[in-house]
Amino acid sequence: MSKSHKRSGVSLAEVAKAAGVSKMTASRVLRNASGFSAETRDRVMREVERLGYVPNRIAAAFGSEQTSTIVGVCVPHLSSTLYGTVLDSINHAFSRFGYQTIIGSHENEPEAEEAWVRNILSWRPAGVIISGRTHTTATIELLKAQAVPIVEIWNLNTSPLDISVGFNHYDCGREMGQYMLSKGRRRIGYVGAEANAPGMGAARLEGFEEALRASDRPLATKEVLIDRPGFYAGFYGTETVLNRAGDIDAIYFQDDAMAIGGMFYCQSKGIDIPGDVGIAGWGSMEVASVIPQRLTTTAVGTQSLGKSAAEALISRIRGEPVDDVIVAPTRLVPGNTV
């Protein structure tokens, strides 16, 4: 099959000519602007239908910069359910309002994000959504120079570049620390994983440590694997900390996947949960609710976060007033693993 990459499409001018009106009138009909009669509209639409006209948004965006409906969204990666859910709700909100989402993933490498930003800005997007707390200075300068609306998601940022919509990770960690202490845990460890630079669990760990310190029960041990957070990493991270500090009575995991990995490690070794070791995660993974023991975790509103982020960006684009800092909901869910 030989595909012709030539300019093939029907243009607005052809539609207009066929309908016996000017390009401008046809344009008005298609954008549903005012200034045409019902009869004219029908004539134009009939030709649109007949000729199979597909509007050319590249040309439209080019001709009147106001109308770019592209938004860029860059998350750490696309394969995790957590970010996937966020992306899904962002994309839904955007498509409902007629925006197209261009995605990117940076694998927690600020340089990859910078490259993505450079790229996306060349499409003159109506707005961009970026994630995490770490951006290169070049990234920030590029975004500022283009004066493009920005939403930073995931981590709450009280002095955002533009708008921040995120979870209060610090408070999540602190709350869980206090909870574990309240359940009588005294020697507590932490297991996390980060493939590249700073990692998305850092703020939770900070809050968690702070809570323990405040009660004079500082973190007993910490293991942050150089790996993608996941079931495996949780499994082996648990093995590591238990071998290193066999007397700990609880482990806080970076997320539920790791916590579940840890639970199964314990199960495989005959370690009783929560009798011997208490376990807590973060993120309210679905699988956590079908396993025999309900995992103590923090439920997070990823959908809510995505929706808020998209809606805040749209408001900003439209010049409507928006809150600069929006906290996405989280809630400690006591299970029976601590």
Add this chain to the structure above:
Amino acid sequence: MSKSHKRSGVSLAEVAKAAGVSKMTASRVLRNASGFSAETRDRVMREVERLGYVPNRIAAAFGSEQTSTIVGVCVPHLSSTLYGTVLDSINHAFSRFGYQTIIGSHENEPEAEEAWVRNILSWRPAGVIISGRTHTTATIELLKAQAVPIVEIWNLNTSPLDISVGFNHYDCGREMGQYMLSKGRRRIGYVGAEANAPGMGAARLEGFEEALRASDRPLATKEVLIDRPGFYAGFYGTETVLNRAGDIDAIYFQDDAMAIGGMFYCQSKGIDIPGDVGIAGWGSMEVASVIPQRLTTTAVGTQSLGKSAAEALISRIRGEPVDDVIVAPTRLVPGNTV
């Protein structure tokens, strides 16, 4: 903060003037085309740097239709790890080759896909990737009329619109059916879930049923929940089929998440796996490898599928020869649950 949505950017003309060359020469330098001296290149690049020039791809794509670097990818949804992994590897491959990925999700509703296609085509993409076997006739006509390179992913399609890269779901199902029979299973049930129309597990079920029929052990019972496939659905679907047909000795699940839900249902009821009931899934979820019993499943190369799909599309775009039908790898992984 008042964001100006005005035409702000530095244009190529300004860069060219500052560098004392023509627009065309500056354009050549930036596209790394030939026809300029090293000295000219340095002069231009210095001004690019100094003025913070960000190329305008909208204009570039508009001016010379050949150069649109947008590709569209539409999957059922973005929140599952399975599609997420595919999307991730597609996106990686594309960004390595300088393409921008615009995403869409259709939730298994062909009409949603049609709307997305209509939208994406107005961006004159270099190519599109769609998924599943069900498309509206309007979708197909639109794509054909625009003569845009297309890759259909997920389901293998032996007579594709353009290119098909997919798993051979039918064979996966058939192979698993034969395997379960070979392990002495005789009364076998199926548990699946589909939120909307046709569902992505249908072809596997067909192959599975065929294998059972061929051995005169037809499917004993089938439960397809009207729900998103997941741990919950697997849990409750298992409850349903076991209550309905308590004498079945094995269940084939639509995917691993459902199978794991089913395993935990059995565990909660004291039903021995594989003693009382054998269980098999599909998709090689990571969590399946940390639970105490290794789940019998079919490992699928989602990354490989994504990479192949992206590379095939790029080859097609470039006019290089490509196979029309590419099978992504799958492999039955015997665990100890059947």
Add this chain to the structure above:
DNA sequence: TGCCATTGAGTTACCGGTAACGCAACCAAA
């Protein structure tokens, strides 16, 4: 009846790049 506001169009100019072509300067081979 005369005047002005409204409606339904058309005209013109432009957005910021790139393709295609032109052309002078230079160099190597005949």
Add this chain to the structure above:
DNA sequence: TTTGGTTGCGTTACCGGTAACTCAATGGCA
């Protein structure tokens, strides 16, 4: 020296829409 190819760069003409403006016809109201 002539010829022909290459190199380096400029000129021109668009790509397909939309903003801003203009203008004639219409109709309501004083």
